[in-house]
Amino acid sequence: MPTTATAAAAFADVTASESTLRRFLHGLPGVDAVGLEARAASLGTRSIKTTAKAYAIDLAISMIDLTTLEGADTPGKVRALAAKAVHPDPTDRTTPTTAAVCVYPDMVATAKAALAGSDVKVASVATAFPAGRAALPVKLADTADAIAAGADEIDMVIDRGAFLAGRYLEVHDQIAAIRAECGDRARLKVIFETGELSTYDNIRRASWLGMMAGADFIKTSTGKVAVNATPANTLLMLEAVRDFRAQTGVQIGVKPAGGIRNTKEAIKFLVLVNETAGADWLDNHWFRFGASSLLNDLLMQRQKMATGHYSGPDYVTVD
Amino acid sequence: MSDKTEQHRLSVFKTYKLYVGGKFPRSESGRVYEVTDSKGNWLANAPLSSRKDARDAVVAARKAQGAWAGATAYLRGQILYRVAEMLEGRRDQFVREVAEAEGLSKPKAAAQVDAAIDRWVWYAGWTDKIAQVVGGANPVAGPFFNLSTPEPTGVVTVLAPQDSSFLGLVSVIAPVIATGNTAVVVASERSPLPALSLGEVLATSDLPGGVVNILSGKASEMGPHLAAHLDVNAIDLTGADDELARDLEIAAAENLKRVLRPRAEDFTASPGTDRMTAFLETKTVWHPTGSLGASGSSY
Numbered sequence: 001m002p003t004t005a006t007a008a009a010a011f012a013d014v015t016a017s018e019s020t021l022r023r024f025l026h027g028l029p030g031v032d033a034v035g036l037e038a039r040a041a042s043l044g045t046r047s048i049k050t051t052a053k054a055y056a057i058d059l060a061i062s063m064i065d066l067t068t069l070e071g072a073d074t075p076g077k078v079r080a081l082a083a084k085a086v087h088p089d090p091t092d093r094t095t096p097t098t099a100a101v102c103v104y105p106d107m108v109a110t111a112k113a114a115l116a117g118s119d120v121k122v123a124s125v126a127t128a129f130p131a132g133r134a135a136l137p138v139k140l141a142d143t144a145d146a147i148a149a150g151a152d153e154i155d156m157v158i159d160r161g162a163f164l165a166g167r168y169l170e171v172h173d174q175i176a177a178i179r180a181e182c183g184d185r186a187r188l189k190v191i192f193e194t195g196e197l198s199t200y201d202n203i204r205r206a207s208w209l210g211m212m213a214g215a216d217f218i219k220t221s222t223g224k225v226a227v228n229a230t231p232a233n234t235l236l237m238l239e240a241v242r243d244f245r246a247q248t249g250v251q252i253g254v255k256p257a258g259g260i261r262n263t264k265e266a267i268k269f270l271v272l273v274n275e276t277a278g279a280d281w282l283d284n285h286w287f288r289f290g291a292s293s294l295l296n297d298l299l300m301q302r303q304k305m306a307t308g309h310y311s312g313p314d315y316v317t318v319d
Numbered sequence: 320m321s322d323k324t325e326q327h328r329l330s331v332f333k334t335y336k337l338y339v340g341g342k343f344p345r346s347e348s349g350r351v352y353e354v355t356d357s358k359g360n361w362l363a364n365a366p367l368s369s370r371k372d373a374r375d376a377v378v379a380a381r382k383a384q385g386a387w388a389g390a391t392a393y394l395r396g397q398i399l400y401r402v403a404e405m406l407e408g409r410r411d412q413f414v415r416e417v418a419e420a421e422g423l424s425k426p427k428a429a430a431q432v433d434a435a436i437d438r439w440v441w442y443a444g445w446t447d448k449i450a451q452v453v454g455g456a457n458p459v460a461g462p463f464f465n466l467s468t469p470e471p472t473g474v475v476t477v478l479a480p481q482d483s484s485f486l487g488l489v490s491v492i493a494p495v496i497a498t499g500n501t502a503v504v505v506a507s508e509r510s511p512l513p514a515l516s517l518g519e520v521l522a523t524s525d526l527p528g529g530v531v532n533i534l535s536g537k538a539s540e541m542g543p544h545l546a547a548h549l550d551v552n553a554i555d556l557t558g559a560d561d562e563l564a565r566d567l568e569i570a571a572a573e574n575l576k577r578v579l580r581p582r583a584e585d586f587t588a589s590p591g592t593d594r595m596t597a598f599l600e601t602k603t604v605w606h607p608t609g610s611l612g613a614s615g616s617s618y
Binding site: 308309310311312313314315 | 374377381544547548549550551570573
């Protein structure tokens with residue numbers, strides 16, 4: 001990954017030691033929390049109708065990482081999910097496929113086999129998801145296992161304990177180590193679990209930390225805590241990737257995950273993307289939704305636009 | 320307000336609002352329309368609901384449906400009886416609203432309200448009895464119990480009668496929810512105020528939010544969207560005129576909704592069970608009777 005190498009080189013002096021890294025991260029401008037939330041809320045009031053809405057719905061479907069991360073996941077459930085990812089609406093073949101399915105490492109092989117021949121990627125959570133509380137060798141083995149099974153994308157969690165304790169270099173080095181493990185075989189998404197980072201300042205610091213360490217994507221959350229993706233924290237991360245590209249020329253993706261359940265919310269996020277990072281990010285290579293129930297609502301809205309009458313949950317699959 | 324002491328007070332007008340999902344929202348569209356009494360004098364502004372309000376109401380009704388149908392018939396009866404109790408406490412308000420809406424004298428309006436309250440009680444009694452009347456054990460030629468039980472149809476859209484603003488309204492809502500359906504009600508366009516006030520009563524009667532959702536506005540505007548809505552299971556066209564009823568019946572055919580056609584109806588007469596059975600499905604189960612030895616059934 002030459003681009004990542006350039007970015008890493010650009011920040012070589014910053015990441016040289018714990019103190020330089022801390023000075024850099026704490027030197028980032030503080031976040032105006034009220035302004036950020038007001039901005040996110042005001043962008044959420046845009047009314048997106050007719051052809052723009054149809055475009056947004058199809059775009060949102062194509063950006064979904066269709067996710068199942070339950071202890072009760074079975075091969076059958078993963079295969080059903082894979083089938084849905086390839087043909088979200090079997091009654092309408094013009095429906096785009098989702099971007100990926102997102103599963104635990106032990107389900108990667110099942111998902112890979114079920115998705116053979118399609119463009120849908122397999123993403124796997126790794127590094128002791130969702131808590132991230134394991135030693136680095138365990139996390140590396142977890143990652144290697146998922147990649148060996150055929151994962152195209154790795155969703156890693158950062159060590160929030162180390163981050164909140166101020167051991168930024170340790171977090172950085174762990175991300176870099178996972179990055180090295182992924183090599184050019186898999187894209188790396190770094191999950192910050194914004195709901196556990198307490199402040200917007202921390203989210204901004206984590207975003208820069210992740211990007212400097214070589215993330216291909218920065219992702220809000222695991223979906224396992226009370227507060228997941230919100231418009232405000234996603235807006236903040238979009239600002240970070242915008243600024244990062246302006247500074248280094250390297251484009252990083254963003255993935256809000258958890259809590260986005262309906263079309264209206266998804267379209268609000270797309271407005272945020274367009275107005276903050278820009279149209280370059282309106283593509284499933286650079287923006288994703290981590291979601292499961294969102295897809296059904298998008299499909300119902302899509303059916304509404306096609307037929308003119310409201311659809312219902314009887315007309316989409318029960319997951 | 321002719322009382323001298325009251326003339327010094329500023330009038331406190333009531334803002335009539337919709338009742339959707341247990342809450343009292345204004346119309347999403349922000350629109351209202353003027354409601355007048357039978358002589359054309361202004362009474363209040365009522366929300367002019369849009370199709371999106373109707374959609375939200377269906378979502379609320381669907382969400383409430385499982386738990387309401389799953390509640391015991393006994394509990395549903397208790398709650399409906401509670402509605403009657405609450406109505407009794409606000410009887411004077413409803414008498415005034417019905418008198419203004421329909422141009423009736425106070426005694427005649429009071430008779431309507433009393434009949435409506437009695438009707439809630441009557442339907443409250445039916446919740447745990449309708450199964451015995453329309454269900455049963457069927458004789459079959461085999462070693463099975465064969466049992467038929469009535470099940471609620473689901474989400475029912477009710478176009479309330481245009482003329483009978485309260486007794487008629489109660490007579491169409493109560494039978495729908497008594498059996499475990501949830502309702503999206505479009506109130507009488509000309510006299511919606513008793514219906515909107517009924518929402519306030521329902522909200523304080525232990526009735527779970529979303530079981531009854533009350534919208535005011537034009538049946539001709541919301542009707543087509545509700546009739547074509549794939550997540551609505553049945554539609555009661557009582558308040559639709561002939562032309563609208565025909566159009567809505569055609570739209571309702573799309574997902575095979577149950578349709579109750581409008582008909583001449585005297586709401587003061589004893590209602591019978593027709594309105595309940597119109598929104599019931601019959602579930603029949605076959606259950607083996609147990610060990611089948613050489614001597615045949617053990618039962």
